[in-house]
Amino acid sequence: MFLLRWLSIPLLVLLATAGPVYWAFPEGLSPARSLGIVLGWAGCGLLLASLLLMLRETWLSRWLGGLERMYQWHHRVGMAAYVLLLAHPLALAADAWPASPVLAWQTLSPFTQGWPVRLGWLSLLLLMLGLAATFATGLPYRSWRWLHVSLGVGVLVGLWHLLQLGIEEPVLPILALAALFLGWRILREDSGLAARPYIVQSAAPVADAMVEITLKPLAEPIAVTAGQFVLVAFFAGPTFRGCGEFHPFTVSSMGADREIRVGVKALGDCTRRIQGMEPGVLARVHGAFGTFLAERPAAPQLWLAGGIGITPFLALLRTGPLSQETTLVYLYRAEADAAFLQELRALAEQDPQLSLQALATGNDPPNLDSLLPATRELAGHECYLCGPPGMLAAVRQSLHERGIKPRHIHFENFGFR
Amino acid sequence: MRKLYLSTTVIFWLLVSAFWASSLWLPPAEESVAVAAEKVISRTELAKHALPDNCWMAIRGTVYDLSAYLPRHPSPPEIVLPWCGKEATQAYDTKTKGRPHSAYADELLARYRIGILAANKP
Numbered sequence: 355m356f357l358l359r360w361l362s363i364p365l366l367v368l369l370a371t372a373g374p375v376y377w378a379f380p381e382g383l384s385p386a387r388s389l390g391i392v393l394g395w396a397g398c399g400l401l402l403a404s405l406l407l408m409l410r411e412t413w414l415s416r417w418l419g420g421l422e423r424m425y426q427w428h429h430r431v432g433m434a435a436y437v438l439l440l441a442h443p444l445a446l447a448a449d450a451w452p453a454s455p456v457l458a459w460q461t462l463s464p465f466t467q468g469w470p471v472r473l474g475w476l477s478l479l480l481l482m483l484g485l486a487a488t489f490a491t492g493l494p495y496r497s498w499r500w501l502h503v504s505l506g507v508g509v510l511v512g513l514w515h516l517l518q519l520g521i522e523e524p525v526l527p528i529l530a531l532a533a534l535f536l537g538w539r540i541l542r543e544d545s546g547l548a549a550r551p552y553i554v555q556s557a558a559p560v561a562d563a564m565v566e567i568t569l570k571p572l573a574e575p576i577a578v579t580a581g582q583f584v585l586v587a588f589f590a591g592p593t594f595r596g597c598g599e600f601h602p603f604t605v606s607s608m609g610a611d612r613e614i615r616v617g618v619k620a621l622g623d624c625t626r627r628i629q630g631m632e633p634g635v636l637a638r639v640h641g642a643f644g645t646f647l648a649e650r651p652a653a654p655q656l657w658l659a660g661g662i663g664i665t666p667f668l669a670l671l672r673t674g675p676l677s678q679e680t681t682l683v684y685l686y687r688a689e690a691d692a693a694f695l696q697e698l699r700a701l702a703e704q705d706p707q708l709s710l711q712a713l714a715t716g717n718d719p720p721n722l723d724s725l726l727p728a729t730r731e732l733a734g735h736e737c738y739l740c741g742p743p744g745m746l747a748a749v750r751q752s753l754h755e756r757g758i759k760p761r762h763i764h765f766e767n768f769g770f771r
Numbered sequence: 772m773r774k775l776y777l778s779t780t781v782i783f784w785l786l787v788s789a790f791w792a793s794s795l796w797l798p799p800a801e802e803s804v805a806v807a808a809e810k811v812i813s814r815t816e817l818a819k820h821a822l823p824d825n826c827w828m829a830i831r832g833t834v835y836d837l838s839a840y841l842p843r844h845p846s847p848p849e850i851v852l853p854w855c856g857k858e859a860t861q862a863y864d865t866k867t868k869g870r871p872h873s874a875y876a877d878e879l880l881a882r883y884r885i886g887i888l889a890a891n892k893p
Contacts, residue, residue: 380842381842382842383842383843387843430772433772433775433776436776436779437775437779440779440780440783444783444786444787444790447790453882455790455793455794455797456794457875457878457879458790458794459790459791459793459794460794460875460878461875462787462791463791463875468872468873468875468876470845471873482780485776486776489772489773489776519845519846520845520846520847520850521845521846522847523847
């Protein structure tokens with residue numbers, strides 16, 4: 355099952371790429387022209403796979419090994435498609451080069467060519483703009499999101515470019531699939547049709563710039579287990595005005611009465627506004643996603659949490675006593691940032707299997723050599739990490755140096771951009 | 772990933788600029804088609820060349836041997852092949868969808884010119 359999940363996305367990407375390339379594989383053409391054609395079709399297939407990988411459906415994410423993994427592949431596959439599609443017109447122009455440099459430029463130029471080539475250029479420019487926005491980390495989320503949409507428009511324009519060349523047979527089904535994936539994402543996920551209605555029951559500050567919100571279902575609740583995250587959009591309440599956008603939040607508690615709690619740290623415009631949350635605000639909840647703490651073996655465990663990364667571990671601890679010997683290392687900048695610390699200390703006192711090490715690290719990176727158990731003590735441990743990307747990279751490196759194999763290190767970034 | 776995006780985008784624009792600059796500064800290749808001794812081709816002769824690997828077409832009074840070019844034509848064969856051995860001006864001017872070919876296509880076409888279509892001869 356693990357192997358199937360691990361292979362699912364590579365196989366899907368291979369199929370989406372090889373299918374159109376096989377159909378359009380040129381015969382009897384020069385190498386440069388053949389290469390140009392193959393690059394174009396391979397890029398087209400990769401874009402289609404990339405669109406499928408941006409869908410946020412719980413059943414699809416289970417098949418494909420989790421939403422986080424789907425998003426990593428969505429980025430990789432989209433980037434690979436972009437590189438191949440940049441090379442596509444250059445290879446076609448290179449084919450004409452031996453005949454004449456003028457002809458080579460005319461092959462490439464949108465000014466001397468008709469609409470098929472102009473649409474190809476427009477598609478490339480939209481992909482270029484969309485990717486530039488994707489990598490522009492300083493943009494406000496809303497602007498970033500709209501610029502990211504230009505990538506989807508670029509895909510549709512690229513397929514229109516193929517239709518203008520008179521190639522309809524494989525393009526029409528690909529166009530239909532691309533439109534289906536884009537429409538699915540916009541209608542079911544961005545517009546919230548796939549999400550369930552909830553109402554905010556309470557909101558309690560748990561640390562500086564961090565609030566824990568209790569959500570009560572207004573209809574059928576979502577199914578969620580400890581370690582998972584949900585996408586939540588908050589709307590209006592008596593005085594609160596939410597931004598109505600879906601953002602990922604880790605579930606910190608699953609109540610017996612079907613309520614869930616999520617921890618929200620102020621990291622951007624929308625999450626800053628959520629700090630002023632009040633009871634009675636309507637919300638839509640989509641999920642749950644993630645396999646972070648699922649299928650944990652009976653082996654002793656090391657959990658390492660940085661800041662808000664404590665929430666998945668807290669959700670699991672709140673479900674009851676542990677069955678494995680577990681060391682929880684909780685790192686935070688200062689005491690004021692240490693969310694849930696008192697509750698964690700109380701849980702550690704009650705649970706003989708749990709050992710808690712809580713430490714304020716200040717603004718400097720923590721000294722992991724002194725924090726992490728020695729190589730001998732770590733033997734046979736499963737390690738679970740959750741925190742900011744820089745901390746995760748440093749801890750993974752330290753664990754590798756202590757001889758822990760990658761398959762025993764589990765982590766989630768919770769990074770969606 | 773950001774580095775890959777930046778480097779490939781910069782290389783792309785450098786190569787596009789190089790193609791543009793070379794079209795301005797490098798001398799054009801010699802015309803491969805001699806038009807001095809133009810052959811007059813009858814419609815009967817034209818009609819004999821109606822196969823994919825032996826495909827002549829008459830466009831605007833000029834006859835072209837497109838056998839070598841057909842595999843490179845971007846449209847599927849079923850769109851182009853029916854016009855082999857025929858007068859195809861209307862199809863060329865409208866691409867069967869009301870849209871003309873580009874100036875680039877005109878220039879490319881000239882390379883396959885083999886003669887002129889005989890006027891009013893069978």
